Amino acid sequence: MTTYIGTATSRIDGHAKVTGTARYAAEFNVPHLAHASLVGSTIARGRIARIDTSKAQSVAGVLTVLTHQNRPTMASDDSAYKDDVAPEGAPFRPLYDDRILFNDQPVALVVAEEPEIARFAASLVEVEYHVDQHMTDVRQQRHRAFALEPVERLDDNPFAPPPPRGRPEQVLGAAHVRHRAEYYVPIEHHNPMELYASTVVFEDEGRLTIYDKTQGVQNVQRYVASVFELDPSHVRVMSPFVGGAFGSGLRPQYQVVLSVLAALSLKRSVRLVLTRQQMYGLGYRPAMFQEIELGVNAHGALEAITHEATTVTSQHENFYRQETGWSGLLYQSEHARYTHKLARLDLATSCDMRAPSAATAVYALECAMDELGRHEAGSVGASPTMLFRARSAQRPTIQQQGPARLLSAGRRGVRVEQAERRIALDARRQRTCGLGHGNRGVGGAAGTHRRAHSTDGKWTCGGRLRDLRHRHRNLHDHGAGRGRHAGAAVG
C-alpha cells in the first residue's frame, strides 16, 4: 500500500506550472485570432450621451468597434443573465445600453488584428456622458443602508441574519461589564496574478470553444448560452488552469460576454485580456462596518451580544453573506440581536472572497472578545485567557449556533489548557515587561469556517502572537474552507 503521509509528493500540475508550459486562458492560440481592447467609462453613474468611434475605426488593422449601439443581439430579460451563483437583483449586462453603473465600466470594444492596434485604437474612442452624482463612499452611504429581514430557518436564506432572542438591550444595560466597539474592513480587491481573459475559438457551424479564466466552467457555459440564446451543446468552456481567483472567478466576468460578442459579430476567433487596472472594476470583498456589543456577568460568562454589520453592494444587485451569525456559533449567549444592513454604492457588485464573511465577522467578534477580556479582567479578578476558557466552555444551543455547527467543547478545553500552560511559563516575563509594551500582550482568539463538523476541526493554539497571526492568515487561505482554529496567545 502506498504511504502518502510523510512522503513528499509533487503536485500533478506542478511541473507544468513552474516550467511555464501550463496554458492559461489568454495563451491558447488559433489561426486568424483577432484581439480586443476595452474602453472603460470615466464616470461612475450616468448615461452615455454620445460615442464617436470613427477615429478608432479608421486605424489600419481595426476590424470593428462594438458599442451598445451596434452590438449583436443579446437576451433582453434579467433572468438570462442570472448565472448559477448570482445574488438577487438585476445582473450587469456589458455593452447592453447607455447606462453607466460604475467607473471603468466597458463602453466600447475595439477588435483588431493585433493587440497593440486594438489598444491604441481604443484610446481614440471619444465618449460624452450625461453625468449623475455618484456615491462611492461607504462612510457616507452607511447611514442610508437598509436592513435585511432575519430568517428563522437557514434553508430559507443561508445568508440572512438569524432572528433575535431574549432581551439583549436590557441585559446589556444591566451587565457587569459591557464592551462596545466598531470594526471597519475596507474593500479588498482580488486582482489575482492571471489577468481575466477569454479566448473564444469560432468553429464550424458557429460552435464556440471558450478558454476562459473562471472557477466554474459549467456556470460560464450555461450563462453564455443563455445570454446569446445559443444551443448549449454548441458552447464548450475550458479552464485547465486558473492563475488565482480567490472567489472572483465564481461568477462569469464581463470579458467572456464581450469576447463572445465580438466572435459572433466577426464570425472569427477573438481574445480579450483585461488590464490590471480594469480588474478593479470586477467584484471585490465588500467594505464593511461591524458594531459589536458584549455583556458579561460577574462570573465572566457572556450573557448578551449584539452584532450589526453594514456591508457594501451595487445599485443593481444585493450581494451579502452570513455576516453576523458567526457570533452565535462560537459562544453561548441567552440574549442576542443580529442585524445586517446593505449600503448601495455606484460600484460593481461585491462578491465572494476567501472565507467570505467568516474571515471578517470572526475577526471583528474576536477583537471585541479580546478587548472585553482586557477591561473585564481587572473587574472580575481573572486573566483574559481564563475568561476565554470560561466562555469557551459555554456551549451554544442548536438554536444559537447560526450558520454552522458547534465546536467540540472537550477539544476546545484541552487546547485552551495547553495555551494556559505556555502562558504560565511566560508569566514571569510578562510581569517584568508589562502588557502593551512593544509586541507583548495577552489575549485569546478563536476562528472558524463554514461546513465544519464536530470532529474534523483542526485546532491550533498557544504560542506567540506572531504565530497566531500566521494562523489567521492560514484561515484566510482556506479555499474550500473547513478548518477551525482557536488559540490563546502570549508574546
Add this chain to the structure above:
Amino acid sequence: MIGFQYSRAQDIADAVRQLAAQPSAKFIAGGTNLIDLMKQDVERPSRLIDISRLPLKSVEETASGGLRIGALVPNSDLAYHPLITQRYPMVASAILAGASAQLRNMASTGGNLLQRTRCFYFYDTATPCNKREPGSGCSAIVGLNRMHAILGTSESCIATHPSDLCVALAALDATVHVAGPAGTRVIAFDDFHRLPGNAPQSDTTLQRGEIVTAVELPHQGFATHHTYLKIRDRLSYAFALVSVAAGLELEGDTIKEARLALGGVAHKPWRDPTAETALRGQAASQSTFAGAADIVLQDAKGYDHNRFKIDLARRAIVRALTQAAAGTPQVQSSKKIA
C-alpha cells in the same frame, strides 16, 4: 500609447541638438518610468531620443575627494559600487530601499532624478491634474490623498517626489551636472527639484534642451553615522509614506554636523536648514531629535487621508536620528525597523 519616432544620440552634443530640434521629444535611458507613462497616455512624446549608449556610465573620484557618478550608471551598479558602499552607504541604502532588483538594473542615476510623481490622478487621464494638464485642477486635494505631501504644498498640487535615492543625495549636498544648448552648468541638489507653486507641471529647474550628465557627491559621506529609514504600507515594492535620510558627525556625544532630508512628504526631497542648525552643538539625545523634528514639521499641513503622516514623520525623524547616532543604520535586506 501613441506612435512615436525613435533615434539614438551619438554624443551629448547630438542629444542636446536633437532635443532642441524637437521640443516634444523625450530622452529615454532605462525607461522604467517613461514607458509606463506612455502606456497610460500620460506622456505622449513625438520622438524618443535614446541616450542609453552615451559614455556616462563611470563612477570616478574627483580632485576634491568626492565622487562623480555618470548619469547612466544603473541604480543597481551604483548601490553595489565599492566606493559607494564604503564611503556613501546612505546612498546604497536609499537605492536598495526602492523598486525591485529588475527595475534597479534598468533604471539610471539621471533617470531616477527625473522620475515623475506616482499620484493616482497624475496617472489617470480621465481626471483633472495640474501637473499633467496645467490649469485643469487638482483632484488629489479633495480625493484619495493618503500618499500625498504635507510640506511645501500649493493650491495647485500636493504630489510627492517618489525617489529614494534623491533623499540621500539631498542630505549629502550633492550637485547635478547638466549640459544644454548654452553650455554646461552645475545645480545644487536643493535647487534641482522645485516646489509646485502654481506651475506643478515642472518638477525640476532644468531648462529646455538640457540633459543631466552626472551627479557629484562631496567628500563628506557620513559613513559612520547615517541611516535611510523608509516607512511604507508594505515592506517591499512600495513608495515611501515617509522616509528619512540622516547623517551625523559626532564628537563624543555632541553633534558636530547634521544632515536630515525627508522623502514622501513633499514635491521635492525636503531639507530644513533650521532643524539641522538646531542639532549642531547639541547632545545626541531623544529630546534634541524631537526638537529638530518639531522644527521640520511646524508648518506641516495634512489633508483628509494623510494627516497621520505628520506624526509618522515626527517619529521617523527621531527614529532615524537615533539609528544614525547609534551607528546602527536601517538594513534594507531584512527591512525590520530597528
